[in-house]
Amino acid sequence: MDRKQEILKAAAKTFSLYGYKATSVDQIAREASVGKGTIYTFFANKEDLFQAIVLSTIEEMKQQAVRVLDPSATPAENAHKALIKMLEFRETHQLLARLIEEERATKSKAVYDMMQQVEKAIVEFIEQRLSRALPDLETDPKLLAYLLYKSYVAFVVEWNQLYEQPLDEKTISQFFHQSLFKGL
Amino acid sequence: MDRKQEILKAAAKTFSLYGYKATSVDQIAREASVGKGTIYTFFANKEDLFQAIVLSTIEEMKQQAVRVLDPSATPAENAHKALIKMLEFRETHQLLARLIEEERATKSKAVYDMMQQVEKAIVEFIEQRLSRALPDLETDPKLLAYLLYKSYVAFVVEWNQLYEQPLDEKTISQFFHQSLFKGL
DNA sequence: GAATGACCGTTTTGTTATTTTGGTCATTTT
DNA sequence: AAAATGACCAAAATAACAAAACGGTCATTC
Known part of the structure; x- marks a missing residue:
């Protein structure tokens, strides 16, 4: 699975679990097994x-x-x-x-x-x-x-x-x- | 005007001006020219x-x-x-x-x-x-x-x-x- | 050239000290 | 005697400050 999909999957999971504000970008990156910077190559911001x-x-x-x-x-x-x-x-x-x-x-x-x-x-x-x-x-x-x-x-x-x-x-x-x- | 009406008038005025939470009972008493205790002889609480x-x-x-x-x-x-x-x-x-x-x-x-x-x-x-x-x-x-x-x-x-x-x-x-x- | 995490200014959180609040009641006023 | 009062209290709200966590960047690595 490519990195963008991995990030989307991880974000959906953590947002669902903790909500928007309580989810940090670091958390999503960790869940997606990806560096935080990588997220910002696909998405402008949180x-x-x-x-x-x-x-x-x-x-x-x-x-x-x-x-x-x-x-x-x-x-x-x-x-x-x-x-x-x-x-x-x-x-x-x-x-x-x-x-x-x-x-x-x-x-x-x-x-x-x-x-x-x-x-x-x-x-x-x-x-x-x-x-x-x-x-x-x-x-x-x-x-x-x-x-x-x-x-x-x-x-x-x-x-x-x-x-x-x-x-x-x-x-x-x-x-x-x-x-x-x-x-x- | 009797004291109860005076209190009601003062409360309506201050609640309208500052809202419920931001209005203190002291404030209402002052506005009604009445001691704080008097309010509690007419009303159980705020x-x-x-x-x-x-x-x-x-x-x-x-x-x-x-x-x-x-x-x-x-x-x-x-x-x-x-x-x-x-x-x-x-x-x-x-x-x-x-x-x-x-x-x-x-x-x-x-x-x-x-x-x-x-x-x-x-x-x-x-x-x-x-x-x-x-x-x-x-x-x-x-x-x-x-x-x-x-x-x-x-x-x-x-x-x-x-x-x-x-x-x-x-x-x-x-x-x-x-x-x-x-x-x- | 894509991925990364140490780094930065800002925001949020945790902590404690201080103030304000709703409500009471012994005393005073009528 | 009954009604009114404000000093007083525990509890709650606020302020002030330190510490942690945050979103986002970018020089470096892969």
Whole structure:
């Protein structure tokens, strides 16, 4: 395996384990069995390397979302499935889960920026699927995708932060079909 | 004016000016021209006093929301008006604006809890208006109110955190009538 | 020419001394 | 007698400083 891939692998591992800030470039170099200077021949700086890791994680997430799509299902059902899968990925994937935790605990600009990229990727994915499946929609697909994403986060992730009584997934999907997806 | 009101007035003023954590009980006592001990004859502790201030602020917000309702308007239009007004209040009112800032900058449990109460109050207000205006709704009004609140926050407050291109209020209200309010 | 680690200025962390804080309660004021 | 008060206390926050760790560079090595 070439050195760049070795570095990427080591960085993904250590970032996932300790988070962005708590991982030192020395640590990554040691894990990759590479001199520290070598890292800087492939990446401009620590954040640039971080960016590369996050980008490939986003690709992985999108692939998982594609895999869950069903050509025979309605656009609404596919949007639902894709969103649920991506939100699950966001909370399950070692790196992303670690970054969410790190963002809450500290207030690192770098981590915040990366999580924002993840958000944008999800919205963009939904938007593209939406405008492909429903080409002559009167509403702006970007606004619609953003609304769907924010609504899913609100119900799947944030509901429990505000209310004791948890919300099971059946209730959520039923409610969404009664409200959000009504006009779709 | 009696001492309790004097204390409440002083606390509201200093909390609004310096935030919760940066305001000391001594400071409030001085501002209220009252001995520190007197404060503790009316309130169990600093947070209890804070709570009282926030509760009355919430009442003020709800009153402003009621004032904006129009009996001859549709339930959707009234929900829209009330939400816009309450979100505006949240960002305009000295105390709440200060607390939002404080919550972002530090991670104080007390401030977080209070802002959560504000959120709950907004959702509850919308829920009550909704079930009064539309008594035989097939969807749970609490879920609907929560969806509306979260959607308005997403578009009115959070959109600019993710995208450069700002969203004018006309576009937002038009979009909501095409999507969220379609089934209402 | 690619890889390296000793090296550098800066930032973060650990430590201790000092100050400020929320809350109490014996005393004073009404 | 009841309400008000501020000196007082343990605990928490802050300041000041030393020491360690950090991201990034670059002369040297491979």
